[in-house]
Amino acid sequence: RKEVEQDPGPFNVPEGATVAFNCTYSNSASQSFFWYRQDCRKEPKLLMSVYSSGNEDGRFTAQLNRASQYISLLIRDSKLSDSATYLCVVNRGSYIPTFGRGTSLIVHP
Amino acid sequence: GAVVSQHPSWVICKSGTSVKIECRSLDFQATTMFWYRQFPKQSLMLMATSNEGSKATYEQGVEKDKFLINHASLTLSTLTVTSAHPEDSSFYICSARLAGGGTATGELFFGEGSRLTVL
Numbered sequence: 185r186k187e188v189e190q191d192p193g194p195f196n197v198p199e200g201a202t203v204a205f206n207c208t209y210s211n212s213a214s215q216s217f218f219w220y221r222q223d224c225r226k227e228p229k230l231l232m233s234v235y236s237s238g239n240e241d242g243r244f245t246a247q248l249n250r251a252s253q254y255i256s257l258l259i260r261d262s263k264l265s266d267s268a269t270y271l272c273v274v275n276r277g278s279y280i281p282t283f284g285r286g287t288s289l290i291v292h293p
Numbered sequence: 294g295a296v297v298s299q300h301p302s303w304v305i306c307k308s309g310t311s312v313k314i315e316c317r318s319l320d321f322q323a324t325t326m327f328w329y330r331q332f333p334k335q336s337l338m339l340m341a342t343s344n345e346g347s348k349a350t351y352e353q354g355v356e357k358d359k360f361l362i363n364h365a366s367l368t369l370s371t372l373t374v375t376s377a378h379p380e381d382s383s384f385y386i387c388s389a390r391l392a393g394g395g396t397a398t399g400e401l402f403f404g405e406g407s408r409l410t411v412l
Contacts, residue, residue, distance in 0.1 A: 218400070225408075227406050228401075228403055271337070280339065281401055283339075285336035
């Protein structure tokens with residue numbers, strides 16, 4: 185089993201839709217969790233950290249479920265500019281970041 | 294946010310030659326840098342963790358004699374792909390964390406990546 189697993193998609197949604205991605209991790213001792221966004225042929229950039237109590241940043245909501253070992257990202261009111269690959273990152277022991285393969289999102293008019 | 298500069302952005306080389314990629318933290322000190330490789334439509338695969346002043350820690354399956362990593366200062370880490378072959382063609386990307394506190398929160402700052410093509 186991979187350390188961090190994501191559905192690669194693509195998720196193809198219309199503007200204004202709500203879309204959710206999940207990411208599962210295998211190491212129960214994982215320390216911290218993040219969502220990064222990567223545009224085509226570009227470097228990843230931090231979208232948001234994921235806190236135990238869940239957190240929201242504008243249209244984006246992140247949740248952590250330690251019992252089931254997954255994190256989620258919810259995007260409300262999707263914009264065309266949200267089209268990208270969303271990478272789940274889990275810090276395992278010694279805070280080594282491990283990336284999922286990413287979930288591709290395509291928002292169309 | 295913090296800036297990480299990676300150079301070169303693109304490199305094309307002949308099989309058998311060596312290629313050096315530089316990763317610099319421009320406005321902060323980075324005790325730890327990470328080197329990743331990304332094949333098309335694949336995730337970033339961690340190759341090694343580079344610690345300033347000590348030997349890099351390589352992930353399983355990554356040949357340390359082929360991918361030489363040097364982290365001589367708090368602002369510079371280099372990756373040298375030795376005797377490159379076509380199968381080494383990939384997108385190589387470095388990332389860094391701020392030195393000192395913040396490892397628990399752990400935001401990574403990425404270089405722009407280096408696209409290597411070996412003919």
